[in-house]
Amino acid sequence: MTTDTRTSYAEAAIEADPTVPAIHIHRDFAATPEQLFRAHTDPDLVRRWMGPADREVEIQEWDARDGGSWRFTDGSDGDVQAFRGCFHTVRPDRIVQTFTWEGMPDGVALETLTFEDLGDGRTRLHAQSLCDSFEDRDAWLRSGMEVGVNDGYAAIDRLLADGSL
Amino acid sequence: MTTDTRTSYAEAAIEADPTVPAIHIHRDFAATPEQLFRAHTDPDLVRRWMGPADREVEIQEWDARDGGSWRFTDGSDGDVQAFRGCFHTVRPDRIVQTFTWEGMPDGVALETLTFEDLGDGRTRLHAQSLCDSFEDRDAWLRSGMEVGVNDGYAAIDRLLADGSL
Numbered sequence: 001m002t003t004d005t006r007t008s009y010a011e012a013a014i015e016a017d018p019t020v021p022a023i024h025i026h027r028d029f030a031a032t033p034e035q036l037f038r039a040h041t042d043p044d045l046v047r048r049w050m051g052p053a054d055r056e057v058e059i060q061e062w063d064a065r066d067g068g069s070w071r072f073t074d075g076s077d078g079d080v081q082a083f084r085g086c087f088h089t090v091r092p093d094r095i096v097q098t099f100t101w102e103g104m105p106d107g108v109a110l111e112t113l114t115f116e117d118l119g120d121g122r123t124r125l126h127a128q129s130l131c132d133s134f135e136d137r138d139a140w141l142r143s144g145m146e147v148g149v150n151d152g153y154a155a156i157d158r159l160l161a162d163g164s165l
Numbered sequence: 166m167t168t169d170t171r172t173s174y175a176e177a178a179i180e181a182d183p184t185v186p187a188i189h190i191h192r193d194f195a196a197t198p199e200q201l202f203r204a205h206t207d208p209d210l211v212r213r214w215m216g217p218a219d220r221e222v223e224i225q226e227w228d229a230r231d232g233g234s235w236r237f238t239d240g241s242d243g244d245v246q247a248f249r250g251c252f253h254t255v256r257p258d259r260i261v262q263t264f265t266w267e268g269m270p271d272g273v274a275l276e277t278l279t280f281e282d283l284g285d286g287r288t289r290l291h292a293q294s295l296c297d298s299f300e301d302r303d304a305w306l307r308s309g310m311e312v313g314v315n316d317g318y319a320a321i322d323r324l325l326a327d328g329s330l
Contacts, residue, residue: 020297069251086251086253098251098253098261108254110273
């Protein structure tokens with residue numbers, strides 16, 4: 001991974017890869033890598049930031065270890081959506097997991113998260129979501145996913161600011 | 166998935182996808198979809214066919230269910246290789262799992278297996294392995310992986326012929 005040190009990602013950058021059917025997200029946090037790792041592995045914390053701000057998250061399973069699995073729902077009466085996957089790798093510097101929205105059970109993305117220490121009390125989160133076709137990748141980009149991404153990362157900022165994380 | 170009914174895959178066809186960093190394998194078996202599903206989910210059977218014929222397989226874990234995980238080693242004294250992953254989806258018609266050779270722990274492929282009933286007592290196995298770069302995909306194609314594929318599928322043919330499967 002190459003880092004353009006001239007760039008700052010106060011807001012999440014969401015980019016379509018030009019050569020493979022992947023989405024790349026970059027976002028800076030006033031956090032250590034350890035704090036971002038905990039935000040992604042502790043189910044009590046995940047529940048408090050994941051997804052769009054107007055949707056209630058309920059964690060059914062969040063077994064963040066190599067070979068563990070996860071599932072959560074969001075929304076409320078009449079509009080509950082479910083997501084699930086397994087954790088392939090859970091290391092302090094790297095999480096690899098699968099991701100499916102249960103409304104489209106055959107669609108599976110492979111997600112890779114890395115936590116890059118910027119050396120000044122900030123950490124850059126890099127998230128890659130790999131799909132098996134450009135059609136699926138582009139449909140996901142058009143789905144409004146940036147709302148969940150931006151709301152979720154803003155909620156992590158608040159957890160950091162109020163000392164919860 | 167489109168099927169070219171003029172084609173028969175008595176030998177495995179191993180193909181590089183032209184547009185995404187995936188490998189596609191197609192292979193016909195004198196088997197039902199249920200038999201091929203069992204060959205991939207029952208660890209006692211997996212042990213008897215997986216990989217190159219001259220390497221002994223030992224299964225450490227084969228928990229073939231949504232969210233389960235797997236690990237096996239092959240080889241013998243001084244040359245033991247380990248492989249591991251998690252099962253994202255395990256259905257009679259479809260298995261989705263992650264795959265890592267532990268010698269390169271950050272390399273993760275997403276594998277999708279489907280069992281296509283050809284309607285004449287034969288079933289076509291379709292296996293897709295998705296990598297996150299063309300470099301990794303092409304290195305894998307050059308690794309000699311066809312030996313394990315062809316030996317393994319010939320071993321499934323024998324398990325079918327001798328009634329083990």
